[in-house]
Amino acid sequence: MFSTKRLPGLLHPAALCLLALGLALTGANALADSAAVRNGYEYYQVGDLKATRPGATEPALLLMGGGEWPHQAFAWLAAKGGHGHFLILRASGDDDLQKELYHDVGGVASVQTLVFHSRAAASDPRVLEIVRRADGIFIAGGDQANYVRFWKGTPLNALLDQHVAAGKPIGGSSAGLAILGGHAYGALDGGSITSEEALADPLGEGVTLVDGFLHMPRLQQVITDTHFDARARQGRLIAFLARLRHEGHRDVVGLGVDEGTVLAVDGNGIGRVFTLTDGFAWLLRPQGQPERIEAGKPLDYRDVRVTGIGTQSRIDLRSLDVARPVFEAIADVRDGKLNLRRGVAAAGPQR
Template sequence: MHLFAKLSASLSRAPSRLLAGVVLAACLLPGVVAAATAGPPVPAPVAEGDGYRYYTIGDLAMATPDPVEPGLMLVGGGEWPHEAVRWMIERAGHGHIVVLRASGAAEAQDEFYSEIGGVASAQTFVFSDRKAASDPAVLATLEAADGIFIAGGDQANYVRYWKGTPLNDVLDRHVQDGKPLGGTSAGLAILGAWSYGAMDGGSITSEVALRDPLGPGMTLVGDFLHLPLLRDVITDSHFAKRDRLGRLVAFVARLRSEGVADVAGLGIDESAALCIDGDGISRLYPGVQDGFAWLVQPTQPPGRVEPGQPLELDAVRVIGIGAGSRLRLPGLEVQAPAFEKIATASQGKLVLREATPAARAATR
């Protein structure tokens, strides 16, 4: 009883972000006090709820030190570029970060708090069931977050657990309220207006996607997150390393054949991050592998998108966004591109060539 009296007194003085954290830590996991004093060397959840595990580090009661500003951090996967993460931390006012994932444990929150630093606290929810996306304590924690980061894993779980839920609404509202949101790998894959959901349990290759852009593995998802700056975009990760240009071309061609006229593809290389401020101006952090962002814009209607048939598509503009480039969203205007190429899809193959001045003019 003494514990609950102390918790009640703390809640009466604490900011709203403490509500979920304190309740989770004290009420949802039997034996949490004992675990805190004699826990295992491997970090254990502070609490467990119906369909999730919860971790935390830092000072949940600390006031957010600086103003919070809007921003999107799109990480291609692999090793994060710390400069980009520091950019997001600054946008979050050096305050309170919440990490969402459906596998793993507290790795990302520990990287935010301990390895990179500069945040008041970091919390993690690891989801295992859709019902957790309606849990009041989870939603209260997300509502109070200064910044939210979606980790890697399997984006099909994010679609199944979050799409159409109260948590989905909270994520949209978080961005509308001018707070930063980031994602890496699978977390990046769901940030666009359309996503490759990997709903068949696989990860479609460029070869398969080009061979049949209407095939069963092309599980594209819409009406999930609604981020205004990415309203015309489908994102992809691990881009050059996993040879995903062909599949992103096929994603865009498929969507355009279904009437989504202005959609473009945005692929991010592994270890790179594209950071977008509230005015829609993007800066690329190339990371340890000197990566790029890749903007994919077909300039002509698909010549053929038919069941069981390879994609036929001419004059796809492929623009590289490097450290010295600037991408403006949502208009998809690129200043100082790192490279410009023209892609053609035919007979299940993608041919990429340098964009000559004449070719660039023809695709504008």
């Protein structure tokens, strides 16, 4: 009879079986990932995909301006997804956000990641099934032009709208937030336009705005912007608003979010801010049409109302009322130059 003692240079028979099983599973996963790469995407997962979702899903929007995650906000998102199965969508990078959500934030049964490298992947049956089964979805940062080119008008595009219509949460950061509005800056010119450039020619080719992409509740008359204060994007969001209003979208408003900051909106349309940086969400509401908006000429636009939304504030996206704003200001653009006249609201400054 063969001894069960470990012999020099040999493994226990049970260990050999486990090793063989591990190699087989690794091989299967490698084959699956190879198939994914051939179809224009990468796939990662962590956690128990077969676990029962502990709670019910709720409608919610998590709107993040980029930078490091406020974990409290993502714990809020996990709860809105019933602490179930989450999906991260991206067009660059790998599984780092997946690991952060599962291991550092916690409170979710599993996390999967799909990294898109082609438009064909947005029609792949395996991809669509993964999206269909997700309890919550988060769209990562990167280049929003890839999301527009890869997803707009595809079966994946329709599934994202269906996910939200089914009462499930969705969020996005940086490029992922940029595409959540009813109007979006698509960055389709191959760059990221600055405030100075946009204000100098708001009808120019660099102002690449996209309509009819995603259909998020409370955001159909909103255009978002990200990294808002750190990259001085107040001017370019005003330029976007000027162009949209000039094109007939008379009710559109702007919503900017600072880095390390999240505007978390519940199913009733009430939003609150989480932040690592003492950042804000910024609501921009034009009071009328631009005074001058002509091709090749700088913008003139007066009396754009700007409201700062901080951690003590609440915004109702149904009415655009802001309770306890951090500040109220008026933005004037003259000959393409922005002047922001800011006053402190009764709630007091928060940074």
